[in-house]
Amino acid sequence: MDGLPSFFLGMLLILASAVHLRWLPLSGARTPFAADAGLLVTGSVFVETLFAYPGLGHLLVTAVGVRGYPLIEGLFLVVSLAMVLANAGADVLSRWLDPRVGAA
Numbered sequence: 865m866d867g868l869p870s871f872f873l874g875m876l877l878i879l880a881s882a883v884h885l886r887w888l889p890l891s892g893a894r895t896p897f898a899a900d901a902g903l904l905v906t907g908s909v910f911v912e913t914l915f916a917y918p919g920l921g922h923l924l925v926t927a928v929g930v931r932g933y934p935l936i937e938g939l940f941l942v943v944s945l946a947m948v949l950a951n952a953g954a955d956v957l958s959r960w961l962d963p964r965v966g967a968a
Contacts, residue, residue, distance in 0.1 A: 898950040898951045898953065898954035901946060901947055901950040902943070902947055905920070905921070905943050905946075908920060908921035909921035909922075909924060909925060912925075913925050920939060920942070920943075923935070923939065924936065924939050927939065
């Protein structure tokens with residue numbers, strides 16, 4: 865019976881190491897997901913135009929049709945800000961998950 869607690873402690877240590885090592889590849893995969901946030905905007909333009917659903921994509925298509933340049937610029941500003949925040953969040957998350965990623 866003396867070897868039983870040390871066996872469970874060893875298994876817990878192996879499990880904790882495996883979970884930690886499993887998170888490392890996922891931390892590197894966060895950046896492409898944040899970069900794909902721009903594809904969400906492109907997809908929303910197509911879906912909202914196809915199904916006549918009111919949203920930012922439909923608003924962008926309407927603004928291009930009537931040449932509403934201030935509205936187009938404002939929409940691009942909002943989308944650009946969302947992209948910057950998504951990439952900054954991915955950078956912070958990857959640094960938090962993998963401490964080996966240093967400040968470049």
